[in-house]
Amino acid sequence: MDALFAAQQKLMPEMSELLKKRYQILQTISLEQPIGRRTLCEVAGATEREIRKETDLLRNQQLIQMKTAGMTVTSQGTEVLDKLKVFVREISGLTDMEVQLQAILGISKVVILPQDSDEIPAVKSHIGKEAARLLEGLFTRYKKIAVTGGSTMAAISKELSNGKPDRALQFIAARGGLGEDVLHQANTIAAAFAEKTGGSFKTLYLPDHLSAEAFEMMMKEPVIKEMMDLYDQTDVVVHGIGNAEEMAVRRHSSLEEVEKIRSGGAISEAFGYYFDKDGKIVYRIRTAGIQLKQVQKASTILAVAGGGSKARAILSYFKNAPNPTVLVTDEGAARKIIELIKKLEEY
Amino acid sequence: MDALFAAQQKLMPEMSELLKKRYQILQTISLEQPIGRRTLCEVAGATEREIRKETDLLRNQQLIQMKTAGMTVTSQGTEVLDKLKVFVREISGLTDMEVQLQAILGISKVVILPQDSDEIPAVKSHIGKEAARLLEGLFTRYKKIAVTGGSTMAAISKELSNGKPDRALQFIAARGGLGEDVLHQANTIAAAFAEKTGGSFKTLYLPDHLSAEAFEMMMKEPVIKEMMDLYDQTDVVVHGIGNAEEMAVRRHSSLEEVEKIRSGGAISEAFGYYFDKDGKIVYRIRTAGIQLKQVQKASTILAVAGGGSKARAILSYFKNAPNPTVLVTDEGAARKIIELIKKLEEY
């Protein structure tokens, strides 16, 4: 970092935290605008008084404006956001952590966003936005994109900008699961991606859990076979990473399954596969969906997951993750991962 | 200024004041070390609590250390002072003001130091230090230096660093006045300069006010004549600028003299000359001392004066000041001068 900034922080140590806090608030407003005070409190994880104090200041500084519909960021505000982006990352030590994580996880690129999405819901949007930007950067080269479900994936779809539509883009639901909340399943996400980008989408309506016979039968259906072929041609895979047990519960897995997952020591889950602490596959849902081999064949894989609670899962999944994977995560998860690694090294 | 800093200040407007305050405290400690809390309060013009709060912070930041003898600046502290020097000047708008003043006063160089020496006594030391540094820069080229009296000049002598002694340096008392406080008269100052730099000094012990006859008589004395010759060879003149009336009072001038000064509309005083608002000479003390013509012949002239109360005097003196003059002043005086000029322009 610049020596001048170092000196500045030496003389004003409180500056760092203050800057981060205000930046985060301003950024959240920018993302959710127009947004009211109360709503902002919840989404930014702060008390009403605090939000009020800061937003009053931001208004006096002409960085935001307050209308009856809610608060909006002014042009000056977006400019400030833009100018300070790198700086905030720097003083949060995010750049350093990104390099560390790249080494730890053995992948070529990690993007870390400030704060912890477990504590501050708005961080999920920030992650979504960053992932959306990265994904958009791939659109010119790659057109066949497989997407999974989950709230993180939903956040990405929200942040995809409706730029010039690209009809060639094709979003493929990576799994046919109906176990989850409709808004967060792969099918819905694929549709949302397609709508935002002007592309098309392919869905797969099949329950996650099928008996062996039913499964075999279905796989012979032309509609399903077609999807299987698409998976083979996939250029990009975008997926979240979940905690094994949480996912099992959310999917209403049978007791038998839960037992397998538990006894196998499963920690993480991604596109229907359960991994243990060494990244070995413990169990996979018998479902129509993308296969691990097919994922590994993709040119680029975008793994998106944030929050301290996801740290162990991320670490587990990346033990054997394909090399071209890019991870988008947040500070909370990143710090926890580094902490876990340090503890491991001590023993 | 850098766009990044502008954005930073937009988001944290309180930063600017805070930085200036802490910097000033740290700088004062650096200048007066070792210094105790109480003493620092007086010299920095702040309450005990405030000083205490800030010094506690500075200590936690390892910029100063507290011993029983007083507070001292650590090596980190001096480094921070050094790094932030330009920055503090920038955010105080001093650089801008310097350019403005150069134009207003019609001279080539102005140096402005933060704060107002009327309010904060320590600022006088800062002015002294800056003037001392400038003067030291001239030592290699110029050896014959005429100095006047006054508390400002005394401040310079205090801040002259005892670097490698230069026996060739010669400090000449510009006037022989005995009217003032001994510590602040030209003779004492010349001696102090010489002691700090390892040079020699020439003094002139003659009362300021002499009858015409006595004056003529004395001028024929060889000791005096020698001084007069020295004035002709002077390379550098360092002088303060005073308020006319204040000086008259301090010098215990006769009623007759005071009347002349008053009726002439004298505003400023420098090396025994009194100037009115247009820079015209209203009166001069009949004394053995450097002549205005001799001052004008010098290669460099260093005028040093600070504090809002000196603004009018500075403006008055510089109406006709020699071009190669360099002015060292403070923010208080500078702002007041610019304010006065603005008012003048309005009418």
Add this chain to the structure above:
DNA sequence: TCTAGCTGGACGTTTTTTGTCCCATTAAAT
């Protein structure tokens, strides 16, 4: 027309800051 969500005002209750002592200690001066 109605309702949900927005801002701005208000106010009692903490929490922090502030002003002001005194005290033991130490280094210098007598």
Add this chain to the structure above:
DNA sequence: ATTTAATGGGACAAAAAACGTCCAGCTAGA
């Protein structure tokens, strides 16, 4: 050797600021 004047640190009541929390009035959109 003794005094003196300065130092940092501790303490505490008073003042000020910050905080949590409510309500009123308004506006945009359903």
